[in-house]
Amino acid sequence: MRVMIDLCVVPLGVGVSVSTYVAECEKILKDAGLKTNLHAYGTNIEGEWDAVFSAVKRCHEKIHEMGAPRITTTIKLGTRTDRIQTMEDKVRSVEEKLN
Amino acid sequence: MRVMIDLCVVPLGVGVSVSTYVAECEKILKDAGLKTNLHAYGTNIEGEWDAVFSAVKRCHEKIHEMGAPRITTTIKLGTRTDRIQTMEDKVRSVEEKLN
Amino acid sequence: MRVMIDLCVVPLGVGVSVSTYVAECEKILKDAGLKTNLHAYGTNIEGEWDAVFSAVKRCHEKIHEMGAPRITTTIKLGTRTDRIQTMEDKVRSVEEKLN
Amino acid sequence: MRVMIDLCVVPLGVGVSVSTYVAECEKILKDAGLKTNLHAYGTNIEGEWDAVFSAVKRCHEKIHEMGAPRITTTIKLGTRTDRIQTMEDKVRSVEEKLN
Numbered sequence: 001m002r003v004m005i006d007l008c009v010v011p012l013g014v015g016v017s018v019s020t021y022v023a024e025c026e027k028i029l030k031d032a033g034l035k036t037n038l039h040a041y042g043t044n045i046e047g048e049w050d051a052v053f054s055a056v057k058r059c060h061e062k063i064h065e066m067g068a069p070r071i072t073t074t075i076k077l078g079t080r081t082d083r084i085q086t087m088e089d090k091v092r093s094v095e096e097k098l099n
Numbered sequence: 100m101r102v103m104i105d106l107c108v109v110p111l112g113v114g115v116s117v118s119t120y121v122a123e124c125e126k127i128l129k130d131a132g133l134k135t136n137l138h139a140y141g142t143n144i145e146g147e148w149d150a151v152f153s154a155v156k157r158c159h160e161k162i163h164e165m166g167a168p169r170i171t172t173t174i175k176l177g178t179r180t181d182r183i184q185t186m187e188d189k190v191r192s193v194e195e196k197l198n
Numbered sequence: 199m200r201v202m203i204d205l206c207v208v209p210l211g212v213g214v215s216v217s218t219y220v221a222e223c224e225k226i227l228k229d230a231g232l233k234t235n236l237h238a239y240g241t242n243i244e245g246e247w248d249a250v251f252s253a254v255k256r257c258h259e260k261i262h263e264m265g266a267p268r269i270t271t272t273i274k275l276g277t278r279t280d281r282i283q284t285m286e287d288k289v290r291s292v293e294e295k296l297n
Numbered sequence: 298m299r300v301m302i303d304l305c306v307v308p309l310g311v312g313v314s315v316s317t318y319v320a321e322c323e324k325i326l327k328d329a330g331l332k333t334n335l336h337a338y339g340t341n342i343e344g345e346w347d348a349v350f351s352a353v354k355r356c357h358e359k360i361h362e363m364g365a366p367r368i369t370t371t372i373k374l375g376t377r378t379d380r381i382q383t384m385e386d387k388v389r390s391v392e393e394k395l396n
Contacts, residue, residue: 001159006338008373013181013214016379019387023394029244037336038391040372040384041303041373044337049159053152060100060148060178069181070214070319074272075174076338076371077160082112082168082313083311090316094335095321105206105239107274115280115310115367118288122295137292138237139244139285140204140274148225169313173371175206175239175272181214186238189217193236199357247357251350256358258298258346258376267379273372280310280366285357 001049003054004087006076009059011068018058021066025059032058037087042074049079100148103186105175107141108158109166120165131157136186143174143186148178177183199247202285204274206240207257209266225282228233230256240272242285247277268269298346301384303373305339306356308365318363322356330357334384339371341384346376 011021022043029036029045032055037044045052056075063071110120121142128135128144131154135141144151155174162170209219220241227234227243232252234241241249254273261269308318319340326333326342329352334341342349353372360368 001156004337006303006336008303010208010210012208012210012216016211016377017390019365019390020394026391026395038388039303039334039336040301040341040387041339041375042198046337049156051137052155060176064178064180070179071177073174073176074210075172075176076375077159077172077174078170078338079163080169080313081163082100085274090337091335093314094319094323095315097208097317098323103235103238106205107204109307109309109369111307111309111315112313116276116291117290117309119295121292125292125296136237137289138204138235139202139241139242139288140276143238171307173274177239179214189238190236192217193220193224194214196218197224199354246353251354255346255350258374260377262376268377269375271372271374273374275357275370275372276368276393277361278367279361288318 001079002084003047003049003052004078004090005045005052006042007045007056008074009063010072011063012072013068014068021063021068024062024066028058028062029055031071046087100178101147102146102151103177104144104151105124105141106144106155107173108162109171110162111169111171115166120162120167123161123165127157128154134186145186145188199277200282201245201247201250202276203243203250205239205243205254206272207261208270209261210268210270212266219261219266222260222264226256226260227253231287244285298376299381300344300346300349301387302342302349303339304342304353305371306360307369308360309367309369311365318365319362321359321363322341325355325359326352330382343384
């Protein structure tokens with residue numbers, strides 16, 4: 001099953017700056033061969049269910065290894081069976097209606 | 100890795116009433132032996148990472164099988180390595196400070 | 199416009215324990231006369247749009263006053279025009295289908 | 298109080314295609330003079346608290362006027378008092394650590 005998710009990982013107990021942790025997640029997602037798009041409040045990720053969630057798990061493991069005792073993450077998760085829709089399709093579909 | 104998640108599954112393309120679909124998810128979560136607590140905007144779930152996400156995947160598969168062509172889900176996901184904390188612990192911790 | 203929201207407020211830069219901050223939010227919500235239900239990963243809140251979001255803003259202000267330099271919050275927000283539906287209605291609707 | 302939010306508005310009861318509704322929200326956000334960035338699973342918005350949430354309310358009103366009987370929205374919301382940080386700052390901060 002193909003999924004599109006929006007992932008926002010927030011380590012707690014390590015101060016206010018979280019970009020070092022987010023950067024490590026980006027590396028994990030890239031190494032997993034997943035299509036991603038970083039934005040200001042998370043990362044869009046596209047791929048097969050198991051590959052995507054395996055990478056999300058690896059992100060949690062890595063951030064704990066880096067010293068964060070607690071993590072709270074928010075995920076939006078979309079699946080559809082009627083048609084294939086990429087990240088670019090979704091953005092383009094809105095933009096076409098704006099023009 | 101132990102996780103606590105808050106799951107809110109929303110089928111699209113099947114009208115405004117979603118409780119039939121949510122009820123099927125509740126059954127899947129119970130059948131998976133997971134500890135759950137249903138509230139008005141989602142379900143708290145506690146368990147091992149793989150068991151929890153395997154059940155979430157089964158929920159998506161089931162809702163598509165029931166006829167929903169599209170699903171958008173929101174998940175909050177917490178892990179911690181400093182100590183074990185149950186759902187009841189989290190609520191009690193806030194309530195103690197209110198009394 | 200009547201809303202139901204699920205609010206999860208996470209202060210950053212104050213360590214791993216957040217229940218003191220959450221308890222202060224609970225007080226603000228109660229003082230605002232809003233109907234609430236605390237669960238293990240947030241708080242369900244029911245009320246008029248402006249009253250609810252005014253209280254959410256007050257929660258952020260209060261948590262910053264308490265010393266948290268950064269806050270990341272997750273809100274699920276539902277509105278409907280077809281009928282009035284309370285928190286209890288939503289839970290009951292699912293539970294009826296389970297029995 | 299300055300906020301950064303990530304907004305994802307999902308109308309229910311209007312079929313599987315939601316881009317027409319999302320496009321109307323984009324117009325409302327632009328008309329409100331807010332800084333925005335559309336991505337594949339939501340829109341980043343930056344501005345003053347009251348201006349941002351007033352626009353979000355207007356989005357819900359508009360989508361109901363367009364015929365959607367129910368809306369479920371997810372919002373991530375960040376505030377900080379230690380420093381000013383734009384959307385571009387957040388992305389740059391992660392990208393610098395990747396290079």
